[in-house]
Amino acid sequence: MCAELGGFPSNWQQLGAQQQAQHPINMVMFQLGYAAYQQPSQLPGCLGPMGIDTRSIKFITARDTPVSNVTALGSDLFNVITNLNCRYSAPAGAAFASPTSDLRLHDGFYRAWLALERRVVATIDAYVAQAPGSRIYVLGHSLGAAIASIAALRLQRGGVLAGAADVAGVWLLAAPRAGNAAWRDAYNAALLTRTLRMSTFRDFAVRVPLQTQECSAGGLAAIVTPWSRYAHVGRSLLMCPAPSGGLVRWTVSARGSEVLDCGSIADAPDLTGATHMLGRTPQHVRAAL
Secondary structure (H helix, E strand, O other): OOOOOOOOOOHHHHOOHHHHOOOOHHHHHHHHHHOOOOHHHOOOHHOOOOOHHHHHHHOOOOOOOOOOOOOOOOOOHHHHHOOOOOHHHHHHHHEEEEOOOOEEHHHHHHHHHHHHHHHHHHHHHHHHHOOOOOOEEEEOOOOOHHHHHHHHHHHHHHHOOOOOOOEEEEEEEEOOOOOOHHHHHHHHHHHHHEEEEEEEOOOOOOOOOOOOEEOOOOOHHHHHOOOEEEEOOEEEEEEOOOOOOOOOEEEEOOOOOOOOOOOOOOOOOEEOOOOOOOOHHHHHHHHOO
């Protein structure tokens, strides 16, 4: 899976959406995404030849935080996602330098980030103090991608970092929607051209929460449960199947998009998770580069 040399691009935000979609750095990000399933010590073998100094990469796990205590109902992957607490958070605009905005986040995702924030910020501050001028790259897969989007804007606009550090790039792999339209607008105003959100044909996770969703919790009757509206953030890369095979027919949106279907009719979500698993995506990108 190793791509060509080059390291992290210093001009990521200046690149066009198509250039970002075809950039070899995406292969690096897929490798880093495997950190959720592998030991970080396994990464240098591939990342080193790609021009990445893995000593600059810090990993923070959530195994010992309240994040791991979230429980969900449902017998399949789709229900596990949708039955997570999809109610809105309280207005959160002030946390992202938008105090007058009715910015609302998925309550479960936001609480998950808040459980991590102190450790993440402390780790970044400690590193930036040793390497002034460092750039921050944020990556997440699946539920982690929703949290990564919250982290990216919080780090960029929230005033939580002690030093001057810049979020230079964000990769959201198979990301659910993390907040409402006000969230999308605030995020895109700051990080649209730095964010590539990648999804594959029939991936169930990118469709939830639904754009308009009735978010009951704890078995409460729908009549007492508000409807919530959710939106995707960042530039969009949708990977679709080609007649010759492989997900090599791409739809790229420079301004972001809610389009998740590859055909003229709605693509049924694959509830087996086959199109969602991280290991499949690098194969499709490698074939298209």
